[in-house]
Structures are given as structure tokens and as C-alpha cells.
Amino acid sequence: MKYYAENILLSDGWATDKTLTIENGIITAITPGKSTSSKKISSPEEAIIKLSGTVIPGMVNCHSHAFQRAFAGFSEQSSEGQDSFWTWRKVMYKFLRRLDHNDAQIIASQLYIEMLKKGYTRVAEFHYLHHDVDGKTYTNIDKNTTLATMAQAIFTAAKHAGIGLTILPVLYQYAGFGQQNPNEGQKRFINSTTQFNQLVSDCFTLSKQYQNTNVGIAPHSLRAVDKESIRIAVQHIRALDENAPIHIHIAEQQQEVDDCLTHYKKTPVQWLLENIAVDKHWCLIHATHITEQEQQAIVASKAIVGICPTTEANLGDGIFPTAEFLALNGTFAIGSDSHISISPIEELRWLEYSQRLQKKQRTILATNEQTSVGQNLWQKAAAGGAQSTSTNTGSLAVGKQADLLVLDDKQTRLFANSNQHLLDSMIFASQQNVVKDVMVNGCWVVKNSKHAQEKNSAENFAKLLTRLFTG
Ligand SMILES: [Zn+2]
Incomplete structure (x- = not known):
């Protein structure tokens, strides 16, 4: 799969306008612009998906x-x-x-x-x-x-x-x-x-x-x-x-x-x-x-x-x-x-x-x-x-596992207007959860700040707490 990031924190610093190729959970290429080839896209795998905010590891x-x-x-x-x-x-x-x-x-x-x-x-x-x-x-x-x-x-x-x-x-x-x-x-x-x-x-x-x-x-x-x-x-x-x-x-x-x-x-x-x-x-x-x-x-x-x-x-x-x-x-x-x-x-x-x-x-x-x-x-x-x-994680570069966060740009634009200040503002001044989408090993596990299992999991957990503390 290919993903396009307008703004991304790579292992060697901030970068703009990059396409990430991710195969079997690993980042196999990072190329400039939206596409690496001019040939016509013939399958969904070749489509480039735009990431909707700043990307960090x-x-x-x-x-x-x-x-x-x-x-x-x-x-x-x-x-x-x-x-x-x-x-x-x-x-x-x-x-x-x-x-x-x-x-x-x-x-x-x-x-x-x-x-x-x-x-x-x-x-x-x-x-x-x-x-x-x-x-x-x-x-x-x-x-x-x-x-x-x-x-x-x-x-x-x-x-x-x-x-x-x-x-x-x-x-x-x-x-x-x-x-x-x-x-x-x-x-x-x-x-x-x-x-x-x-x-x-x-x-x-x-x-x-x-x-x-x-x-x-x-x-x-x-x-x-x-x-x-x-x-x-x-x-x-x-x-x-x-x-x-x-x-x-x-x-x-x-x-x-x-x-x-x-x-x-x-x-x-x-x-x-x-x-x-x-x-x-x-x-x-x-x-x-x-x-x-x-x-x-x-x-x-x-x-x-x-x-x-x-x-x-x-x-x-x-x-x-x-x-x-x-x-x-x-x-x-x-x-x-x-x-x-x-x-x-x-x-x-x-x-x-x-x-x-x-x-x-x-x-x-x-x-x-x-x-x-x-x-x-x-x-x-x-x-x-x-x-x-001892894992191949922790930064975004070719050869690393695709574990990444997409930040909610509706929120980041409220507290930072440049990459120089973005993570400072996120850590010291953000008042709400700024993490929007989460990819682990090449798979999306959180989209729009929601996890597919969160409702069931929370219900089971709340029932358990009741039993453990009042039963
Ligand atoms: Zn401990």
C-alpha cells in the first residue's frame, strides 16, 4: 500500500510531500511527491491514500x-x-x-x-x-x-x-x-x-x-x-x-x-x-x-x-x-x-x-x-x-516497521503553526487527545480516534469492575 503524507517526522527530521510504500508491515520506500510512477492505476493496491494530518512515529x-x-x-x-x-x-x-x-x-x-x-x-x-x-x-x-x-x-x-x-x-x-x-x-x-x-x-x-x-x-x-x-x-x-x-x-x-x-x-x-x-x-x-x-x-x-x-x-x-x-x-x-x-x-x-x-x-x-x-x-x-x-520500531524510515500516528490537524492548527513548535505544543499545551489515526505493523487500528472494539471492551471492563469492587 502507498500512503501520502504532506507533513511527516522521519528519523532524520521533518519532511513534506512524501509517499510511503508499506509492504507486510514494513516501510519499503519513501519517495517525494504523490506518485513514483506515471502508469495508470489499475488496482486498489496501487492507489495512494492521503494521510489526513501530520504523521509521527x-x-x-x-x-x-x-x-x-x-x-x-x-x-x-x-x-x-x-x-x-x-x-x-x-x-x-x-x-x-x-x-x-x-x-x-x-x-x-x-x-x-x-x-x-x-x-x-x-x-x-x-x-x-x-x-x-x-x-x-x-x-x-x-x-x-x-x-x-x-x-x-x-x-x-x-x-x-x-x-x-x-x-x-x-x-x-x-x-x-x-x-x-x-x-x-x-x-x-x-x-x-x-x-x-x-x-x-x-x-x-x-x-x-x-x-x-x-x-x-x-x-x-x-x-x-x-x-x-x-x-x-x-x-x-x-x-x-x-x-x-x-x-x-x-x-x-x-x-x-x-x-x-x-x-x-x-x-x-x-x-x-x-x-x-x-x-x-x-x-x-x-x-x-x-x-x-x-x-x-x-x-x-x-x-x-x-x-x-x-x-x-x-x-x-x-x-x-x-x-x-x-x-x-x-x-x-x-x-x-x-x-x-x-x-x-x-x-x-x-x-x-x-x-x-x-x-x-x-x-x-x-x-x-x-x-x-x-x-x-x-x-x-x-x-x-x-x-x-528489541524491535524494529520507534522511528519512521525505510526498513522500519510501519507503527505511526496521524495527528488531528483540526487540533494541531489551534496550537502550532510550524513543525518547530508542533511536538512542544502537543506535549505541553494540548487539552484533548490529538491522536486521530493509528497504524500498527501496517494495519489501521484506530480511525478518527475510534477503535472498532472500544464499545464492547468498555462494557466488559465496566461490568468486571463492578464485580471486583462490589461483588
Ligand atoms: Zn513496575
């Missing part, structure tokens, strides 16, 4: 726990006087006592449709809810264990929504440093090393059946795994895919850093980089509480950092040192994590605003080469997201 969401969408907003009332990440986690564990695999699929379908409508075209699902409500492994009708029942719910939801999926089965074994036994609230997350490797292999089998998906792993955090279990998990996935992404929560909370210092005599980032061969396929989620030396060590390892600004604000985690990290040429991606917000625009706005509030300055995350904060952040976060998922 879709955003990759590097960190999602899909089920948490169902209780976003339900933990905003004071319960223990001194609420924190740890009291929020208790609410989450309580909620999980009732949620089965069918519920997980309904929640993920709704979430992924919401993501697409706001401009995320791929999601890295940090998937740790593995077992049934009683903590037992799911079984099929022949009474055989099916470790990937929950993972399959995620694959099915992504297919239903049409979003690209990088599934990261999570290795979770302990309640805290020093191999502490898991508590009651964690029993649905726990797998032995053998079970976990089987789950990862099962996800590779599933991935072959679902288009536009790939598989990585996620050791949950240094408090939930030990060195030997990480080593075995990495060895297993590297035998299946040498480029598979590996994500880990790290240094999100000060208490976690303090506990790590007590147990290992190292901070989490120090310990990880000294004990595990971390490389460009690793994505360190949060990395909130880190020193300058740790930032330098992360950049030297080529790992990227996954920042989740609205969740980190909501949970009271702290502020990632973004300005300093970018000054070192660090690579980052953004994630919606707990889904208190499902908008890449809001994540990037808060990424910049938290720096401004801290430093009492403005336009902090721009560079001499890219003076537009909005454009700098959108392009870097999308490219970092692609790296975090």
Missing part, C-alpha cells in the same frame, strides 16, 4: 503491568495515615485475590485499546501474575499444568486490540533480600527456575502464533531473585534468542536501596553491574535512586533506563535524574507502569516538569542540536522504547 510503552489498570484510582484514599509504595502494594495484593485469567484478558484488552488511542503502538508487558487465585498452577482439562495460561490471556488481549506486544515473563522467587519466603500476597507470582524456563519456552511457542509479538524476560527485582536464578534465566533465554530484551525493577524505593546495602554491601545498580553481564538488551526500570557514578556505569554498559514519571509521582518514588543522565548520553524509554496515566504525552510532560520543579529552570531536556523539548523527548523515548523491546 508511534510510541513504545516500555513498562506495563496490565492488571493494575483495574485498580488505578482505587488507592487514592488515606488508609494507614502514612501511605507509601508499600501500603499501595498491600491494596494491590488484596485486589489480586479475586482476579482470574479471563478477568486479566478483559482488563488488558481495555488497557491496550486505551494505549493505542493515546499513541502507544507497542507495549512491553512486565508479566508477573502467573498462577490462579489460590496460587496454584493453572491446569487444562487433562489436568496437565499450563504455566502460560495468564501469558496467553495477554497475547490474546494484544491481538484483540491490535497493539504490538513484547511479553516479559517475570521471575519472582523471594519476598526480600536473603531468599526470604514469599508472603501470601505473592504466591501467584512465584515460579521455580524449572517452571520459569518452561514458561519462557511456552511464550516463544505462543509468540509464533501471534503476529507482531516477541518475548524477553524480567527478573522482578534484586529483592525477588538471586544471582544464580538470574544466571540460569539469562542463559535459557539467550539460547532461544540472543537479542531478547531483559528488564528489571531497580532502585525504585529508598528502602530497597537500603536493604540491598545491608544485604550485599552494594547499591542495587552497583551489585547488578558488578555481578551480571548487563548490555544494551537490558532495561533498568525506574533506577530512581542512583548516584552520578551509577549513571556513568549504566551508560557505559549500554543498558537503557525505563522511566515511568506519572507512576513514580503517584507512588511517591522520587525523581529520576533525567537531565544529568541525558547529559551523559544515556538512553531512556517511558512506561505507564501502574496506568495511573495512559498517555505518552503526559509521561513526557511530567518528565520535563519534574526537572523544572526541582531545578527551578525551564526547557531542561532540550539539547543544542535539538532545541525543541517536545521533539527531543518524543524521538528519544520512541527510539529508546524500540531498543527496550
